[in-house]
Amino acid sequence: MAAPWASLRLVAPMWNGRIRGIHRLGGAVAPEGNQKKKRTILQLLTNYFYDVEALRDYLLQREMYKVHEKNRFRDKEWIRPDKYGHFSQEFWNFCVVPVEAVDASDCDINYEGLDNLLLLKELQSLSLQRCSHVDDWCLSRLYPLADSLQELSLAGCPRVSERGLACLHHLRNLRRLDISDLPAVSNPGLTQILVEEMLPNCEVVGVDWAEGLKSGPEEQPQDTASPVPA
């Protein structure tokens, strides 16, 4: 491992300034804050080989696809970008390890960008919270993940409507679906019921189905399931 690190050391001083400059110009991704959970081997290595930071240049290629990911690999903790929005170089050592979970919240991912996520054949958990470009067309593309996807979160996506939720029935292994706070859904309570009927093995979270129902004068809100006496 010594030789590659040695070559990195030469490049580091030139590149650091430029990369930081680019990020300041580009309006950097909201810094995660250096939340350190328990220290793993990765973080230990990062501390010893400080010039690992220098080779983030080719990670800018990833940013062209507009996906800033916080990923979890099998048996490992979440890998998050540091305060510059870059990933450590150890990331590339995990090319062959299947990706289990992707958190693409607040991300500008769009219809074409989903190409990258659909290649992850063993993805179990996907979070697309508050993604402003995810709409009904994007949801119709998720069926290749049907075999593995167990958890999906669409909370807060402004363009997702009940018509897009209808094509989630392909995801038969889904166990948890979060559809809270979807402004484009016309009738959240009724949609929740229909989605629960559509996915019987899945826990659908986010909308209280009694929302929007009017209760009679002497009935409690829980009893609105029974017909209201005229």
Next chain:
Amino acid sequence: MIRRVLPHGLGRGLLTRKPGTRRGGFSLDWDGKVSEIKKKIKSILPGRSCDLLQDTSHLPPEHSDVVIVGGGVLGLSVAYWLKKLESRRGAIRVLVVERDHTYSQASTGLSVGGICQQFSLPENIQLSLFSASFLRNINEYLAVVDAPPLDLRFSPSGYLLLASEKDAAAMESNVKVQRQVGAKISLMSPDQLRNKFPWINTEGVALASYGMEDEGWFDPWCLLQGLRRKVQSLGVLFCQGEVTRFVSSSQRMLTTDDKAVVLKRIHKVHVKMDCSLEYQPVECAIVVNAAGAWSAQIAALAGIGEGPPGTLQGTKLPVEPRKRYVYVWHCPQGPGLETPLVADTSGAYFRREGLGSNYLGGRSPTEQEEPDPANLEVDHDFFQDKVWPHLALRIPAFETLKVQSAWASYYDYNTFDQNGVVGPHPLVANMYFATGFSGHGLQQAPGVGRAVAEMILKGRFQTIDLSPFLFTRFYLGEKIQENNII
């Protein structure tokens, strides 16, 4: 001002007499006179059309490069692509002539609004794929400054086509072609079908094809309004009127084999105004026939089909209006949110409408059962006898349902091979067709509009090659049969 002071009952007769009727009379009608003088001065000033003698603002212009007959989705699509593909801004003047601005009988607004790629011809599949990507990015294509974005209300639920034993082989080969062109279709056996959609009765079904992506239904009215808005912002003129005559000239020429042929060229289009005898001759270079169910009348006006039968002059445009019914019903225990547009082996089809257990659907009648296309009256017995039994057989939940409403619309039905006619006429050199799509015009409109615009501006098809759809196939007898017509 003096008039207002006097009470209304008294002396009105004296004051409201027209100026000049009493010799030497001095009319007190100052307000009327002043506003007339103001109007005259405004019309003389630059920036206003000089209509001193009469108001002609409702008439179409006297000259236009392209006149598109028919303002439905196909006509507007051609107008849009002509403006998009023109070499310089404002190079082409386009006029769209539409007989009925309320679109009360137009096929576009009354359509079920489905889009699918499950055709047997590769050209049809390519057109649908392009239309899907057009609709997906509609707010980039049809963006107008300061206007709100369009909400097509697209449901990406897909189409499910069921095939009996005898059609199964054809369906398999069709799906192969569809996959080759790029559509995402999956084939399902009856067991897989029951697994996925437990509410289907798979008796008699040998194979099913299910569109996974880019298929579904949307709001055609929204597309029409979006196209209208965009096309108006690009400078296309609209006129409400009916085309009653083409003024054309003929030339006798010799082909390379020394056969005499008469080539015609349309010079003027007479556009008659609504409820009046007034008409405007519009001088034009190109006429596009996008008149939908009434295309044959427009073609006959241009002299297409006047000649001995069996010759090219005698080949008529074989597009006629066919009436189709769509029924809306309510079924509380019906199939759930995941329901695609299901097309049964018998030809009956249905889809969900909204969140409230409402469904809509219908069935194409056989040749013998064809209803009279003279009006758009709905025959409810057709549902009872010809549609409901098939639906109830396929979906047992539909044995109890209640019809809420129904409507009828026209297919611009191509009696030759049920596929569209696109491109120029071989003898009437400047008439281009964009019609005859027999029920799938809406879903192919963006692609066809682009193809016709390319043909007009560049002289050949550039993106999707629609040469099998040219008019000459009617004379040569080359049918391009589309097997999957719903």
